[in-house]
Amino acid sequence: IFGPEAAALTALEAAARKVFKLYGVKELRIPTVELKELFIKSTGTTTDIVQKEMYSFEDAGHRLLALRPEGTPGVARAYIENNFTQAAPVQQFFYIGNMFRAERPQAGRYREFEQIGAEFLGNPAPAADAQAILLLKDIMQAFGVKNYSVKINSLGCEKCRPLYRQALIDYLSSSKDTLCETCQDRLERNPLRVLDCKIDGHRFAEGAPKMKLCPECEEHFNEVKRLLDGKIPYIVDTSLVRGLDYYTRTVFEFQAGDKSQNAIAAGGRYDSLIKSMGGADIPAVGWAMGAERTCLALGSLPAEEEVKVYVVSLEKSCNEYAFNVMQNLRADGIITEGGLFEKNLKGQMKQADRTKARFAVIIGGEETARGSAKLKDLTTGEQKDYPLDALAGAIKNIK
């Protein structure tokens, strides 16, 4: 990844960091490699990630490890093992890093990709769900992505979900023979996943029984919606189920475009995850954004208008002087390239063009003797001699 694509990712990370700061979300750096068991236990055995997409291997010490396919398990482990539960249970974390999934690569779907994620731990209130969603919206806005839609749904809790699960199993069983192999297998274990199936989940979106939330979940969901109303346009989509096993109550997706890789970010509440991993009963809500997909959704990045200088030396005896000029310009905060001193003037000027420098600073024997530098404006072709100590000031003053 290089050029404008790399610049877009960097700009997205910068926008995200700025907004995280506003929300008081702190960085957590999580390991790239974890015990495979961690993902089996947290991401869940009925997910595509664990069933098909994980890169796992045995190390020399016969430990079964995996390249992280997502960030939440690492965050949850860090939270439990560093004993936040006792000391400071309410935490807001973000992470930025590459994830790994064995998938068929295509536009917006890679085997190594970047996620920016946020996790709010220890707050069961609908305000946490709403803040998580608005945080994501503010990052999109700060980065400049405009054309996306937001879908939300509630998956209920362990009180209301079993009834829905059963209704779904009953409904889907009649079509069992027509389901893909994976879905036939997960029909009993996790019927919600059938609705999320890339192959034919959409067939059931219309006809599937609807979730009937218990009064507490209903109230929670209503409050989330009330907090979002007027701040972000969203669609309640009852067929939105999300691929991971650990979600409870609110789930959401930010979508752009109409391809199957249209989810630019996704998340939800996972109130039982920390406990199921051996921690305390800590509620949580979070999301992960696909950085490459978000950059694709932006379209083109506005070109940065930066003044840049390219330093050229005409003779071997001037090289050191020219070299020092470069370092001095940088010390004055001016973006400076150069040093291709083995090439002749033409070759160095060609490189100046390629770097899209606005100015060339040309150093020859006369300049070296006088303690000056020749400044050439590459857009107008004008050139003028400046004493060294006036050079940086002159560059900054020319519009």
Ligand code: ATP
């Ligand atoms: P999808 O349904 O597209 O496979 P997912 O449900 O597997 O996505 P999550 O696990 O929720 O995705 O990951 C959050 C975000 O990470 C996605 O919304 C997407 O933007 C991004 N993402 C997931 N997998 C990939 C990938 N293989 N390449 C690039 N980005 C990805």
Ligand code: MG
């Ligand atoms: Mg996936």
